[in-house]
Amino acid sequence: MTPAISPARLMRRLTALGEIGALEGGGVCRLALGDADKAGRDWLVAEMERLGLAVFVDAIGNIWGLRAGRGQGAPVMVGSHIDTVATGGLYDGALGVLAGLELIETLNENGIDTEAPVAVAAFTNEEGARFAPDMMGSGVYCGALGRDEMLAVTATDGAGVVGAELDRIGYRGSAAPVVPAAYLELHIEQGPVLEREGLRIGAVTGVQGIHWTEFTVHGQTNHAGTTPMALRRDAGQVAMRIAREADAIAAAFGPPQVATVGVFELSPGLVNVVPETARLTVDLRNTDGNRLNEATRRLTGFAETAAAQAGCTLSTRPLARFAPVGFDAALVGKVEAAARARQMSVRRMPSGAGHDAQMFAPLCPTAMIFVPSEKGLSHNVKEHSDEADCAAGAQMLLDLVCDLAGARI
Amino acid sequence: MTPAISPARLMRRLTALGEIGALEGGGVCRLALGDADKAGRDWLVAEMERLGLAVFVDAIGNIWGLRAGRGQGAPVMVGSHIDTVATGGLYDGALGVLAGLELIETLNENGIDTEAPVAVAAFTNEEGARFAPDMMGSGVYCGALGRDEMLAVTATDGAGVVGAELDRIGYRGSAAPVVPAAYLELHIEQGPVLEREGLRIGAVTGVQGIHWTEFTVHGQTNHAGTTPMALRRDAGQVAMRIAREADAIAAAFGPPQVATVGVFELSPGLVNVVPETARLTVDLRNTDGNRLNEATRRLTGFAETAAAQAGCTLSTRPLARFAPVGFDAALVGKVEAAARARQMSVRRMPSGAGHDAQMFAPLCPTAMIFVPSEKGLSHNVKEHSDEADCAAGAQMLLDLVCDLAGARI
Incomplete structure (x- = not known):
């Protein structure tokens, strides 16, 4: 059995990141490449460094922290995003990235090493709220979107261009994207299905x-x-x-x-x-x-x-x-089995929203884990997911990474 | 037979008034109680005085010019309005008022006197574009709207109050409204029916x-x-x-x-x-x-x-x-008969829009004359009615006034 993650530590990080760009009365605004996004990135990079990860930034501003493996192979990557819509919540995107930090810290404190390296990624402008299209960073990372074209995109309100904003906030890097051995993304459902059915985990079969x-x-x-x-x-x-x-x-x-x-x-x-x-x-x-x-x-x-x-x-x-994206059948099966192994209630379900994971699906085995969203609300300052659900998702992520990366437990 | 009005003179006045508040590229903006409305009022009063009319202004800024009759009875009134919507045309309202001036000038130059006085009226804020409700001046004149309440109305954009604007432009008068012996209003149809059916005159049976x-x-x-x-x-x-x-x-x-x-x-x-x-x-x-x-x-x-x-x-x-307003059946019959007497094609029809005339319907025999609107357009800078149709309407108005006021021809 893999060790247990720390729900309290996960929630502390969610709260800490949620204070960056916090809105009066609740919720958060960290529009991509704005000042709050820069502050969130700075905080994230500091956390990665504190956990001993090697931090990389590519030309479109994607950030990933790498924990070395015993071998030299491609990393198992977990990721999501930390940008938000103008009136966003604390969980959308952030949960996937911060669960990544939590699993790294759990591996570290238990002295567990893995055969494959493990990477935790935060992709630029997943929301598309300030710059279109959405999933911009993961799209460029995976080759679905042209880098130079995306660097030239002007904000929907006319204020700012991607490349210039990356320069301004200091996140135009030069690291070369690496195709991962597998990609996993934990995310809140952003819909009402799991809550309605009283389930804890969604094994996401693909994106509509x-x-x-x-x-x-x-x-x-x-x-x-x-x-x-x-x-x-x-x-x-x-x-x-x-x-x-x-x-x-x-x-x-x-x-x-x-x-x-x-x-x-x-x-x-x-x-x-x-x-x-x-x-x-x-x-x-x-x-x-x-x-x-x-x-x-x-x-x-x-x-x-x-x-x-x-x-x-x-x-x-x-x-x-x-077009619809189907996730890797074997990996979706592993998600389902991992939930069952922890006695967590689970169902297979499609994702109704787009996610960074869909960009990885053509490149490597990819899957997603959903946890319930209270009242199905997201892109809303009232967005909320229970601590127990967030922790369950993070635990699943650790269990699966240990499996996929060949952890020596 | 009553004498013929002068189509050219009518059109000259339509053009002259249309230059006051003219919009670049066509159309006109004389929002009620604004500077252009004041300029239009000044021009109208000067025309009335030039034609020898006694000019009256009441507390809500309605203007009427009175041509004395042989007797002392109530006047036969013709009227409409000279305010416009923000992007209005040259005919809506103006036609009814200026056809009134034209019929006065025709009576004058032919030395025709009438038993009853004849009044030509322009009512304040028929459009309701700047101050709600519409038909404000005629509503106050006829007692359907409270004078003091209307004087306190603030502009829909917040800029200006009726009473203060009347003071500012110098049109808060003190004349007492007089119930007319009959009220007639010539107006463009503002709809497509007459043009579609190839007819010249609408004998308006009432307002929807x-x-x-x-x-x-x-x-x-x-x-x-x-x-x-x-x-x-x-x-x-x-x-x-x-x-x-x-x-x-x-x-x-x-x-x-x-x-x-x-x-x-x-x-x-x-x-x-x-x-x-x-x-x-x-x-x-x-x-x-x-x-x-x-x-x-x-x-x-x-x-x-x-x-x-x-x-x-x-x-x-x-x-x-x-509620719907029905016009005076006998007077509507006179309108229809007057058109037939001039070999003008005519149909009875309701008015789809509100008009000052509906305020008079409960007080005295009231009717309206419609002439065709090109493509049915109104409240539009492209609003247009042919000279022949405008002249036909003005001629009808003269014929009916001569009948109702007891002209000595």
Whole structure:
């Protein structure tokens, strides 16, 4: 049996990092490459050094600390991110990184060495809240995103460019990314499923495919009182039909298909004016790439017909097209078995959100461990996960690293 | 036969007034009680004085010019307004007032006197664009709105109070409103019906009743990827259903029922977040007050059910409730007959928009004359009505005033 991690120490680190960029009244704001992110990075690097890790920083600012193994092979890597959204919580990302520090400290204090090196990584700008796209650091690390292109990305609010911000905060490094022997990420679920089912651990089978589509409908603005219904070209009602169809598709396809209309805008947006223009976004997700493509085709076809029927014109813009990612079946099985070995309740489940782990899936055996999120809340200052759940996830991470890295216990 | 008005002179005045507050590239901005409105009022008063009218201004800034009759009875009044929306056209309101000046000048130059006095009026803040409610001046004139309450209204943008603005521009008068013997208003249709049907004159039978209702739906914000459909409380989809139901009600009730969703907002309004809050407005109009009440009841009932089904809470706020106004049947008949007498094509029709005339309907025989709006556009810098149509409307106004005021021709 591997030794036990220290829940109290894990929570102390979560609290300590949560004080950096803390918001009044709770929650945290450490937008990527801002001053609070720099302070969080400085704190993280100091912790890594205190634990005796060799610290590396690459060209996009990813940080990893390496604990040497007996052998010279590729490291087993655990990681996540420490950047947050503008009104984020203390657990999203941070849990995965700080559980990595905790497992290193547990190995250290128990004098356990491993055959393979063990790396703990924090990837730049996972959230995409300040710079698009999200998962930027892990995407560059794994070769899915172009380094120079990402260094040139301007902030969504126009204030700052990735490369210049990295220089400003002192985190443009030169270390060469190393393909790990395996990649493991502990993360809060950010959804309600584990809590609803009273389970402690999710063995994540993969990440849903994501299609974001923006529809813009152009009709004709008219006076709400003087224009008979038959003479209208109401962009708003066409957009409402598209939004309702997205919901109907999710109902017709059934789980795991989900559909969300998060943005919906009318112009000119006056009580007594028939809208001239309507813009909405539809977020469709499914673990089955074919079904997801089918959902998107059905929606865009419906939108074209609905616009034409109302005498409106439509422009359809794909904002994101991510195919589903399947994690390594053997490694997912190990996660499940490791939970059972500790008498922790567990289920297999897909991830509805994107994570750094998905970038590693094409490169090496990859898996994720989920722990419950209270009320499913995340990207929210009220985000919370119980200490017992966080500790359980960290223990799983240690157990699996010991297995994968060949710990001598 | 009454003499012919001068189309060229009418158009010169429309152009002259349109230069006051003119917008670059076309259209005009004479928001009520602003500097451009003051300049328009000064110009109007000068024109009235040049035509020999006695000019009166009341406590809310309504202006009317009186041409004496042979008798001492109540005047026949024609009127409308010269304030505009922020991006208005040259015809909305101005046509009715300037056609009044034109008919006075035609009476003057033909030496025609009338038994009853003839008044030409311009009412304060018909548009309601800067100060709510709309039809403020005519509402106070006719006793439907409280004078002191209206004088205390603050601008919708917070900049200015009605009474202080009247003082500032020098249009807080003291004349006592006089109940007219009859009230006639020439106005552009602001809708597409006359143009579509190739008609010149609308004999307006009344003003539709108007119900504005705001619905605010509160649900729960959630991550678009991690929250299964069955666990959502999506405020946005509830709001979409309410919006679609408004459309369904208009279809089920048939003309003249109309329904418009002009405002629709989601919060937080992010692509990958299930909306927590949605707000929409529904504008329902019908000439039949009972049917209108029925439409509003059906919609609010539907909204309550839809919110409850989705586990959301709903707040419903009536923003406006105006009962339909019927114009004087005999006077509407006179409008129709006057058009036929001039071989002008004519149809009876309701007004979909509110007008100063509706304030007079309870006090005296009241009617309106509509002329076509190109493409139905109004409250738009591209608002346009043909010279021939404007002139036809002004001629009708003169013909009817000569009839009603007892002209000696």
